[in-house]
Amino acid sequence: MRVLLVEDSTELVALLKKGLARSGLDADSVHNAADAAHALATMRYAAVVLDRGLPDEDGLSLVRDMRRRGDSTPVLVLTARDGVTDRVSGLREGADDYMAKPFAMEELVARLQALLRRSDNLLGRRLTFGNVALDTEGRQVIVEGTVRSFPARETAVLEILLRRGGNVAPKRLFEDHLFGLSGDVGSNAVEVYVHRLRKMLADAGATVKIHTVRGVGYLMAEEKNG
Amino acid sequence: MNRFRSIISRVVALHVVAIGVISIVMPLALYWLLNEAANGLHRDALRSQAVTISGFLKPQPDGDVALDIPTEMQPLYAGSYGLYSYAVLDPTGKVLFSSRNDGSALFPLQDSHVGDWAMRRRSTGSVLFGVTVGRAVGGQSYLIQVAQDLSHRDVIIDDIVASFFPSVAWITFPLLMALLLFDIMIFRRALKPVREASDTALSIGPTSTDVRLPEAAMPTEIVPLVHAVNQALDRLETGFRAQRDFTADMAHELRTPLTIVRARVDSLEPGPLRDSLRTDLENTTRIVNQMLDIAELESFIVAGDARADLQAVCAEAVAFMAPLAVGQSKMIALGGSEAPVWVRGHPEALFRAVRNLIENAIRHAPAGGSIEVEVSADGAVRVLDDGPGVPESERESVFRRFWRRDRTHAESRGLGLAIVARVAQTHDGDITVENRPTGGAAFTLRLRPASGSTAAN
Numbered sequence: 001m002r003v004l005l006v007e008d009s010t011e012l013v014a015l016l017k018k019g020l021a022r023s024g025l026d027a028d029s030v031h032n033a034a035d036a037a038h039a040l041a042t043m044r045y046a047a048v049v050l051d052r053g054l055p056d057e058d059g060l061s062l063v064r065d066m067r068r069r070g071d072s073t074p075v076l077v078l079t080a081r082d083g084v085t086d087r088v089s090g091l092r093e094g095a096d097d098y099m100a101k102p103f104a105m106e107e108l109v110a111r112l113q114a115l116l117r118r119s120d121n122l123l124g125r126r127l128t129f130g131n132v133a134l135d136t137e138g139r140q141v142i143v144e145g146t147v148r149s150f151p152a153r154e155t156a157v158l159e160i161l162l163r164r165g166g167n168v169a170p171k172r173l174f175e176d177h178l179f180g181l182s183g184d185v186g187s188n189a190v191e192v193y194v195h196r197l198r199k200m201l202a203d204a205g206a207t208v209k210i211h212t213v214r215g216v217g218y219l220m221a222e223e224k225n226g
Numbered sequence: 227m228n229r230f231r232s233i234i235s236r237v238v239a240l241h242v243v244a245i246g247v248i249s250i251v252m253p254l255a256l257y258w259l260l261n262e263a264a265n266g267l268h269r270d271a272l273r274s275q276a277v278t279i280s281g282f283l284k285p286q287p288d289g290d291v292a293l294d295i296p297t298e299m300q301p302l303y304a305g306s307y308g309l310y311s312y313a314v315l316d317p318t319g320k321v322l323f324s325s326r327n328d329g330s331a332l333f334p335l336q337d338s339h340v341g342d343w344a345m346r347r348r349s350t351g352s353v354l355f356g357v358t359v360g361r362a363v364g365g366q367s368y369l370i371q372v373a374q375d376l377s378h379r380d381v382i383i384d385d386i387v388a389s390f391f392p393s394v395a396w397i398t399f400p401l402l403m404a405l406l407l408f409d410i411m412i413f414r415r416a417l418k419p420v421r422e423a424s425d426t427a428l429s430i431g432p433t434s435t436d437v438r439l440p441e442a443a444m445p446t447e448i449v450p451l452v453h454a455v456n457q458a459l460d461r462l463e464t465g466f467r468a469q470r471d472f473t474a475d476m477a478h479e480l481r482t483p484l485t486i487v488r489a490r491v492d493s494l495e496p497g498p499l500r501d502s503l504r505t506d507l508e509n510t511t512r513i514v515n516q517m518l519d520i521a522e523l524e525s526f527i528v529a530g531d532a533r534a535d536l537q538a539v540c541a542e543a544v545a546f547m548a549p550l551a552v553g554q555s556k557m558i559a560l561g562g563s564e565a566p567v568w569v570r571g572h573p574e575a576l577f578r579a580v581r582n583l584i585e586n587a588i589r590h591a592p593a594g595g596s597i598e599v600e601v602s603a604d605g606a607v608r609v610l611d612d613g614p615g616v617p618e619s620e621r622e623s624v625f626r627r628f629w630r631r632d633r634t635h636a637e638s639r640g641l642g643l644a645i646v647a648r649v650a651q652t653h654d655g656d657i658t659v660e661n662r663p664t665g666g667a668a669f670t671l672r673l674r675p676a677s678g679s680t681a682a683n
Contacts, residue, residue: 015489105492168545215560
C-alpha cells in the first residue's frame with residue numbers, strides 16, 4: 001500500500017517516510033504540484049499527504065483538479081497556514097482531512113489510517129483503542145485478546161467511539177446511528193446504552209474509559225495507571 | 227449652505243428662480259412689445275387718415291383752399307362722438323379747418339414734431355394721440371393733424387392683452403414646468419451610475435478588497451473622482467495583501483522548522499528525553515501559534531454581515547479541548563442554551579477566543595476539577611473554572627500581552643487571553659472576568675446578537 005507525499009521540504013519528507021514506514025506504509029515523494037499531478041496520473045495511491053504551501057502552486061488546486069477528474073483518493077492536507085481566515089478552506093475544497101503544522105507523527109499515522117479505512121477497508125476491519133478492539137464485519141469485541149459478545153446497540157456505540165479515536169463523538173451522532181430516522185429517541189436513551197457499555201468494558205478489564213462531555217457528547221480515553 | 231448639497235435640489239432651486247424671473251420679465255417685455263406694435267399700427271392708421279383728409283382739400287381759384295368731406299364720412303369726425311378729430315393748418319400755424327367746436331388746433335405747433343412723429347396732449351383729462359402730416363395741395367403746403375382719444379385705443383389693446391396673456395401663460399408655464407421635469411429626469415439618469423457605484427463601494431471590506439467602482443458608465447465629470455478612489459483602493463489592497471502575505475510567510479517560516487524538529491523528536495527512542503523534548507516543543511508551538519494569531523488579528527476585521535452560531539462554536543471548542551481536559555483528569559461540560567445563538571461574528575475567530583478561554587480554565591482548574599462553558603441566548607458565553615480565581619487588582623491586566631504576575635516569575639500567561647480580548651474588540655463585544663462566589667474564575671465574553679437573529683433553523 002503506497003502513499004504519495006507531496007512536500008517541498010526534503011528534510012521533512014525523509015522524516016515522514018521513516019515514520020510511515022514504521023507503521024507499515026510505503027511512501028513515494030514529490031516536491032511540487034506539477035510532479036504530484038504527474039505521479040497521480042501514472043500510479044494509483046492509497047492516499048495522498050499534501051502540503052498546502054508548495055513552491056509552484058497552492059496544494060488545494062491539486063485537490064480541486066483531482067476531484068474534477070473524479071479521482072477520489074483520500075487526501076490529507078498539511079498546512080503551515082492555520083490562520084483565523086483560512087483554517088477550514090481545505091475541507092471545503094475537497095480534502096478529506098486537515099492537519100496544522102507542526103503535528104505529532106502518531107497523529108498523522110492515526111488520521112491516515114482512518115482515511116484508508118474509510119475509503120476501501122484497505123487496512124482490514126479492526127478498530128483498536130487501548131486494549132479494546134472491534135471487528136467491524138464480525139461485530140466482535142475483543143478486550144485484552146479475549147472475544148466478548150456485546151449486544152448490537154452497545155457494539156454500535158463502541159464503534160462510533162473507536163472511529164473517533166480519542167476525540168469527542170457528538171451525541172447527535174449516536175442518535176442518528178442507533179435510531180436512524182425513526183425519530184422516537186428518548187432524551188436519555190443514548191445515556192442508557194453508554195452506561196451499559198461502560199459497565200461491560202469495566203467488567204471485561206478494558207483500559208479505556210468513556211467520559212461524558214455534558215452538552216456535547218462522549219469521549220473515549222485511555223485510563224492512566226494509578 | 228448645506229441646504230443645496232444635492233445637485234438635483236440645486237437645479238430645482240435655480241429653475242424655480244428662473245421661472246419666477248421669467249414670469250415677471252416676460253409679461254413686461256411682451257407688454258412693451260405689444261404696445262410698440264399697437265402704437266405703430268395706430269400711427270399708420272392716423273397717418274393714412276391724414277392723407278385721406280388731405281385728399282379732401284380742394285384748392286380754390288382765389289388761392290384759398292376748401293375742405294370738402296363727403297357726407298358719408300362726416301360721422302367719423304363728428305365732434306365728441308367721432309373716432310377721429312382733425313385740424314388743417316397752414317405752415318404758419320394758422321388753423322384753416324378744425325373738427326373741434328372752438329376751431330382750435332389739436333396740438334400747439336411748437337409741440338408737434340412736424341413730420342411723421344406721433345405725440346400726445348392732455349386736454350380736459352383725456353389723452354390725445356395724434357400725428358401731424360405735411361402735404362402739398364395745389365402748390366401750397368399744409369399741415370394736417372389727426373388725433374384719436376386714447377380711451378378708444380385702450381379698448382383694442384386691452385382686448386388683445388386680455389386674450390393674449392392667458393394663452394401665453396398657459397403655454398409658457400407648463401413648458402417651464404416640463405423643462406424642470408426633464409432636467410430632473412436627465413440628472414437622475416446621469417447620477418444612476420453614481421448611486422450604483424455607491425452600493426458597490428459599500429460592499430468593499432477587508433475580505434473583498436478586489437472590488438472596484440465601475441468607471442465605464444460614469445458621467446465624464448465624475449470619472450476623475452471615481453478613478454482616484456479606485457487608485458486609492460489599489461493601494462489599500464496592496465497594503466492588505468502585503469500584511470496577509472507577511473503573516474502567511476511568517477507562519478510558514480516558523481512552522482516548517484518546528485515540524486521538522488517535531489518529526490525528528492518523534493523518531494527518537496521512547497524515553498524521558500523524548501517526552502521532555504515533546505513538552506518543550508509543544509510549549510514553543512503554542513507560543514508561535516499565539517503570536518501568529520495575534521499578528522493576523524491585528525489586520526482582522528469582521529465583515530458587516532458575518533454571522534456565527536455561538537452555541538455551535540462553543541460545542542466545537544468544548545469537543546476540541548475535551549481530550550486535553552480528560553487527559554488532565556478534569557471535567558468539562560457545555561451548558562446553557564441548546565438552540566442556536568446567532569451573533570455577529572467570524573466563527574473561526576470566535577472559536578479561537580472560546581478555545582483560549584477553555585485552555586486558560588483547564589490550566590487553572592485543579593486536578594479533578596471542572597470547567598463549565600455556558601452559552602446564553604443573549605449572545606454571551608461564560609467559561610467557569612474552580613481554580614484560585616483572579617485577584618481584583620489583576621482583572622484588567624490578565625488580558626495584556628505576555629502579562630505575568632511579577633517579573634521574577636518566569637511563566638507568563640502568554641497571549642491566550644490577549645487573543646480573546648482582541649477577538650472581543652474586533653467583534654465590538656467585551657470580555658470581563660470576576661470570581662465565582664464558590665471560588666474560581668468566571669470569564670464572560672459578550673457579543674452582539676446578529677441582525678435578524680430570529681432567522682434560520
